[in-house]
Amino acid sequence: MRAFLFPGQGSQKVGMGAELADVSPVAREVFEEVDEALGQKLSRIMREGPEDQLTLTENAQPAIMANAIATLRVLEREGGLAIADKGNCVAGHSLGEYTALCAVGAFPLADTARLLKLRGQAMQAAVPVGEGAMAALLGADVEKAEALAEAAAQGQVCEVANDNDPTQVVISGHRSAIERAIALTKEHGIKRGILLPVSAPFHCSLMQPAANAMAKALDDCPPRGFSLPLYANVTAAPVSDPAEELGLLVEQVTGRVRWRESVLAMREDGMEDFVELGGKVLGPMVGRIDRDAKVTSVVMMADIEALAKEIG
Structure with missing residues (x-):
């Protein structure tokens, strides 16, 4: 098939x-x-x-x-x-x-x-340009990504946007929350977070x-x-x-x-x-x-x- x-x-x-x-x-x-x-x-x-x-x-x-x-x-x-x-x-x-x-x-x-x-x-x-962002999490499964997003949100939006494959999950939300998430990747057992060159935070609230x-x-x-x-x-x-x-x-x-x-x-x-x-x-x-x-x-x-x- x-x-x-x-x-x-x-x-x-x-x-x-x-x-x-x-x-x-x-x-x-x-x-x-x-x-x-x-x-x-x-x-x-x-x-x-x-x-x-x-x-x-x-x-x-x-x-x-x-x-x-x-x-x-x-x-x-x-x-x-x-x-x-x-x-x-x-x-x-x-x-x-x-x-x-x-x-x-x-x-x-x-x-x-x-x-x-x-x-x-x-x-x-x-979303006004500059207020939102997305990041690819390398070496992350969706459970790790969800835990990271929750920890980084701190009252802002930080959500899993794309569950692409077992090695890559993308998060989306307020720029400062996404930057916090990138800084916290190692603590959550995630290899690396990379800010994506996108102009808006797609697939989030x-x-x-x-x-x-x-x-x-x-x-x-x-x-x-x-x-x-x-x-x-x-x-x-x-x-x-x-x-x-x-x-x-x-x-x-x-x-x-x-x-x-x-x-x-x-x-x-x-x-x-x-x-x-x-x-x-x-x-x-x-x-x-x-x-x-x-x-x-x-x-x-x-x-x-x-x-x-x-x-x-």
Whole structure:
């Protein structure tokens, strides 16, 4: 059984999608449709930068989605494979959950781009720049991270944001609380804490204004029926009901990304083969969660051709 995975923020880089766009009209169509939906030349920023423009949350989120959907569309139209036929479920990391939903027909491409643009803007606006922060805890399991976050909070917000894999947990909250947490890592048996280069504290309760904005946006543009079940970030469980998924997408803005648990749940449900489309971030995480899982990362045309040959 096979799961298709879609990456989240941090997987963006200048030049993303350029090779696909150069060789595939199908990929170019995706980038052009996203540009038109957003009323900006996002594809140019993806191809040429500058990097600081690409890493802006409101640009990075739709860019990562566009790159992954372009990869998927080339696989489907030029590789002759439909993920509804070749896959058993989908999952995405944070914004990747929207990409996954687009991939299985819950959102049209243009709507997905607009929702992610708004999501990025709302998340950036929720907390004044400099007041929030995130840190990656290396050599930490989720229990150690929770204990550290509780000790560092001291009346402020300091919460586990991403349970990525057995060796990496991300915390999020007020900047001073995150800095306290980094200083306390050794005392909690954690190898190291690294402040992340992000402009807002994602996936913690400080994001509530952004969750409110997404609730309104999703009420106006709700997900439709989808062709494969999706493992939701906040529950680490499969969902097939669009109305339920709408609520989970709102909850996701402030909630924990339970990626490690999601992968374990997919394995328990029989998934053996994990294919990451449009990035090389989730594949290594899956490998650290379960060494027996088969992992493939698909980014370039050669990767698409190899996958089409293997599973076609």
